[in-house]
Amino acid sequence: MEQLPENYGRNTKDTRTVPQLVKEANKKKAKRVSGKSVKNHFSKMSSIWRYYLLRDLVDKNIFIGWRFDTKQKTKRVRWSDEYLEKLINASFDISTTISKETYSFIVGVGSYTGMRLEEICRIRCEDIQDIKGIPCIVIQEHHGTKKEPWTAWNPKSEAGARVVPICEKLIEAGFLNFVERSKAKNSSYVFSELKFTGKDKKRSGLIQRNFSTHKSRLGIPATTVFHSFRHYVSTKLRNIHEHGEGGLREVWIDNFLGHEGNNRSVGNTVYLDEVDVENLKRVADSVQYPEFWDIRKLMA
Numbered sequence: 001m002e003q004l005p006e007n008y009g010r011n012t013k014d015t016r017t018v019p020q021l022v023k024e025a026n027k028k029k030a031k032r033v034s035g036k037s038v039k040n041h042f043s044k045m046s047s048i049w050r051y052y053l054l055r056d057l058v059d060k061n062i063f064i065g066w067r068f069d070t071k072q073k074t075k076r077v078r079w080s081d082e083y084l085e086k087l088i089n090a091s092f093d094i095s096t097t098i099s100k101e102t103y104s105f106i107v108g109v110g111s112y113t114g115m116r117l118e119e120i121c122r123i124r125c126e127d128i129q130d131i132k133g134i135p136c137i138v139i140q141e142h143h144g145t146k147k148e149p150w151t152a153w154n155p156k157s158e159a160g161a162r163v164v165p166i167c168e169k170l171i172e173a174g175f176l177n178f179v180e181r182s183k184a185k186n187s188s189y190v191f192s193e194l195k196f197t198g199k200d201k202k203r204s205g206l207i208q209r210n211f212s213t214h215k216s217r218l219g220i221p222a223t224t225v226f227h228s229f230r231h232y233v234s235t236k237l238r239n240i241h242e243h244g245e246g247g248l249r250e251v252w253i254d255n256f257l258g259h260e261g262n263n264r265s266v267g268n269t270v271y272l273d274e275v276d277v278e279n280l281k282r283v284a285d286s287v288q289y290p291e292f293w294d295i296r297k298l299m300a
Contacts, residue, residue, distance in 0.1 A: 006031040032145030035069035077232035104298030121203035137164040150201035167284040256283040
């Protein structure tokens, strides 16, 4: 598994065997599947083998006791002003089924909320709710159907399930109007153009590839990816001192981003569960970008 090429499984029409793919990867000195991916596969297989063990169908669990190199090969960094300027001034001219409007609002939501890409792509129309008069994205669990079990969604952790107020910049750019148009189409999802793809049935697969291709054409390096927006938001918010005008408490920031936080005392845990939405709105509106960053430009 560790010898497989990095893009293994992405082309569903590729019928070559594993030894053939490994041979080609060796010849081309291609990048290989990450240790983290291999570990995830072994973890899933291990749970199946535990089930077999309980029923005496196997002698032992062959998927435990392994070690994996899970160190990140490429260090991810937050967006620099230089690369943000390149991105905002470039037309999204990728041959794809995704419109410029969908692309721009996915980038806009990512840049102002720090939400993970799959979280964004999974936003349902029912997740856009007014809480105390503040429009919010409610990241919550959804159950799948028998016919489409992959539509089930469980946030990454307890902290992952959260309320994310929509900042004024996104509202001014027309995000809520975009949501209403999705509702008018009777779409369950805000980003109606996206589909579940790949073996893992993610909604983010196509936009992730499109975004990667687009930014690479602009000369933006592999160290800066979509997830770098999350780093950018986190860094900018944590640089706002807790005390004084506009101060933000760390627990507010953790709750906004879906981080568990360092202080997990009982009192703090209860407080995190009851963070007032007005405080979270303060956090949302505190995410500041250079003046040139106007996501409406991405639609041009």
